[in-house]
Amino acid sequence: MNNKDNTIVSLENVTISYKSQPAVKNVYLDIPKSKVTALIGPSGCGKSTVLRAINRMNDLIEGCTLKGRVLFDGIDLYDKDIDPVEVRRRIGMVFQQPNPFPKSIYENIAFGARINGYSGDMDELVELSLRQAAVWDECKDKLNDSGVSLSGGQQQRLCIARTIAIQPEIILMDEPCSALDPISTLKIEETIHELKKDFTIVIVTHNMQQALRVSDMTAFYNAEQEEGTSGGKVGYLVEFNKTEEIFNSPCQKATQDYVSGRFG
Amino acid sequence: MNSNLYYNPSLRRNISDKVLTLLSGLFSLIAILPLILVIAYVIVNGASQINLSVLTQLPEPPGDDISAGGIGNAIIGTLIVTGIAALISIPIGVGGGIYLAEYSKPGVFTKFIRFGTNVLSGVPSIISGVCVYGVIVSTKIILGSNFSALAGGLALSILMLPTIIKTTDEGLKLVSNDLRKAALGLGASKYITITRVTLPSAITPIATGVVLAIARAAGETAPLIFTALFSFYWAQGTQALLEPIATLSVLIYNFALEPYKTQNELACAASFILVIVVLMMNLLTKLIGYYTNSNKS
Numbered sequence: 270m271n272n273k274d275n276t277i278v279s280l281e282n283v284t285i286s287y288k289s290q291p292a293v294k295n296v297y298l299d300i301p302k303s304k305v306t307a308l309i310g311p312s313g314c315g316k317s318t319v320l321r322a323i324n325r326m327n328d329l330i331e332g333c334t335l336k337g338r339v340l341f342d343g344i345d346l347y348d349k350d351i352d353p354v355e356v357r358r359r360i361g362m363v364f365q366q367p368n369p370f371p372k373s374i375y376e377n378i379a380f381g382a383r384i385n386g387y388s389g390d391m392d393e394l395v396e397l398s399l400r401q402a403a404v405w406d407e408c409k410d411k412l413n414d415s416g417v418s419l420s421g422g423q424q425q426r427l428c429i430a431r432t433i434a435i436q437p438e439i440i441l442m443d444e445p446c447s448a449l450d451p452i453s454t455l456k457i458e459e460t461i462h463e464l465k466k467d468f469t470i471v472i473v474t475h476n477m478q479q480a481l482r483v484s485d486m487t488a489f490y491n492a493e494q495e496e497g498t499s500g501g502k503v504g505y506l507v508e509f510n511k512t513e514e515i516f517n518s519p520c521q522k523a524t525q526d527y528v529s530g531r532f533g
Numbered sequence: 534m535n536s537n538l539y540y541n542p543s544l545r546r547n548i549s550d551k552v553l554t555l556l557s558g559l560f561s562l563i564a565i566l567p568l569i570l571v572i573a574y575v576i577v578n579g580a581s582q583i584n585l586s587v588l589t590q591l592p593e594p595p596g597d598d599i600s601a602g603g604i605g606n607a608i609i610g611t612l613i614v615t616g617i618a619a620l621i622s623i624p625i626g627v628g629g630g631i632y633l634a635e636y637s638k639p640g641v642f643t644k645f646i647r648f649g650t651n652v653l654s655g656v657p658s659i660i661s662g663v664c665v666y667g668v669i670v671s672t673k674i675i676l677g678s679n680f681s682a683l684a685g686g687l688a689l690s691i692l693m694l695p696t697i698i699k700t701t702d703e704g705l706k707l708v709s710n711d712l713r714k715a716a717l718g719l720g721a722s723k724y725i726t727i728t729r730v731t732l733p734s735a736i737t738p739i740a741t742g743v744v745l746a747i748a749r750a751a752g753e754t755a756p757l758i759f760t761a762l763f764s765f766y767w768a769q770g771t772q773a774l775l776e777p778i779a780t781l782s783v784l785i786y787n788f789a790l791e792p793y794k795t796q797n798e799l800a801c802a803a804s805f806i807l808v809i810v811v812l813m814m815n816l817l818t819k820l821i822g823y824y825t826n827s828n829k830s
Contacts (some may be wrong), residue, residue: 369710
């Protein structure tokens with residue numbers, strides 16, 4: 270089903286551990302290009318951990334190690350010659366809490382582009398990015414106001430615009446709507462629909478309806494007590510398929526139980 | 534059941550409440566009394582001595598009871614010595630604070646630096662003076678000069694360092710990790726993240742710490758007696774950095790102890806200037822906080 274040519278990121282037997290405790294193990298996942306892939310599952314199943322592994326944000330967490338391979342365009346991102354800064358320029362990230370810089374809206378967008386050596390028309394880029402993130406109309410008259418002065422939903426779309434401005438190939442979103450109200454959530458989801466024309470998107474969400482609404486592919490993770498240990502649960506990938514398959518005719522019983530709201 | 538709800542002043546708990554409130558009020562009044570006394574004393578005795586010639590003339594050597602001259606060279610000297618101290622301690626202190634907050638990994642070395650900083654901030658100022666005297670002044674290690682503005686600045690910078698390191702370290706630790714993640718997630722290097730995002734966000738506490746450290750250093754006497762000494766002449770040219778230099782605090786120390794009234798009055802004038810400068814510095818920190826906060830949101 271998955272043509273290898275359409276795969277942009279491929280996780281091969283990835284196990285991620287905090288200290289010596291594995292958080293998620295033996296994940297195989299092929300993320301298709303120019304599609305929205307949702308990662309769903311109960312708390313503690315390691316879906317955010319997997320997401321952060323894709324642009325090496327886990328490097329920032331003390332004691333976090335990864336085994337296996339994460340291939341991006343066929344290159345192993347965890348090869349020791351890889352520069353994580355360069356990886357994050359190609360694979361941008363939007364976080365759970367909106368985190369605009371305490372600078373003007375304009376500077377928020379220009380910051381990433383400038384440090385990436387963008388030399389074109391900055392005004393044009395700012396407008397384009399804000400338009401793509403569907404926040405231009407609300408911001409265009411106050412580009413010099415602080416990004417922090419916007420509402421939560423606007424801040425999150427500003428953060429998306431900021432990520433778009435560095436022209437990454439992939440945008441990772443870690444529960445981007447969990448701190449937002451339903452209307453802002455709807456707007457972000459519309460934004461995601463627009464964005465997938467130009468970008469590959471991987472989104473972690475707790476909200477199954479959201480996964481159903483925005484994604485083309487869905488990966489369901491679950492966690493279970495590891496045998497012979499007293500420690501925490503270990504996450505694993507249960508099922509990865511087209512979103513409608515996952516929600517309408519899942520192969521696994523655990524998936525069926527989760528998407529129908531019987532646990533999680 | 535039929536006890537009434539009205540306030541009864543003769544109740545034991547109400548009496549002790551009143552007494553304790555009164556007592557704590559009294560003690561806090563006593564606590565700020567020294568501050569009021571010092572400022573009142575300096576203003577009453579010092580402000581009347583201030584005139585243009587006091588601010589611009591050189592001090593006369595003791596013994597001439599007609600006029601003690603002015604404190605012009607001491608004002609310039611304090612600016613020079615404190616300026617040297619700031620030039621040394623701000624880069625080192627801010628740099629050290631950045632290392633502690635942003636780069637260091639928790640471990641023995643980091644703990645040692647933080648502990649050392651705390652110890653250094655508790656070192657009596659006279660010790661830093663004696664130390665610089667022993668290392669630089671008595672050995673004439675800097676171009677053969679002994680007492681000098683440079684040595685004085687160095688002694689003061691030792692006193693400023695711990696304050697600057699600590700406020701930088703703590704100011705940076707207050708910056709939300711979300712901001713660091715935001716910058717790193719956009720492909721910013723650690724250097725860019727620190728210089729463009731975290732450091733600007735922490736500029737208020739850092740600037741406040743720097744100004745407080747400068748204010749403290751400007752009033753120090755003990756370390757300067759051993760290092761900058763005193764001079765009755767103007768600081769002239771770059772050569773002045775390697776020569777003894779007058780400062781307000783040492784001028785106060787020298788002249789307040791003279792048996793001559795005119796000299797004592799000059800010390801009062803210098804005290805007034807010094808207290809005003811320190812007060813201004815403290816007000817400046819409030820201003821920095823006010824200005825940068827209103828700028829952010």
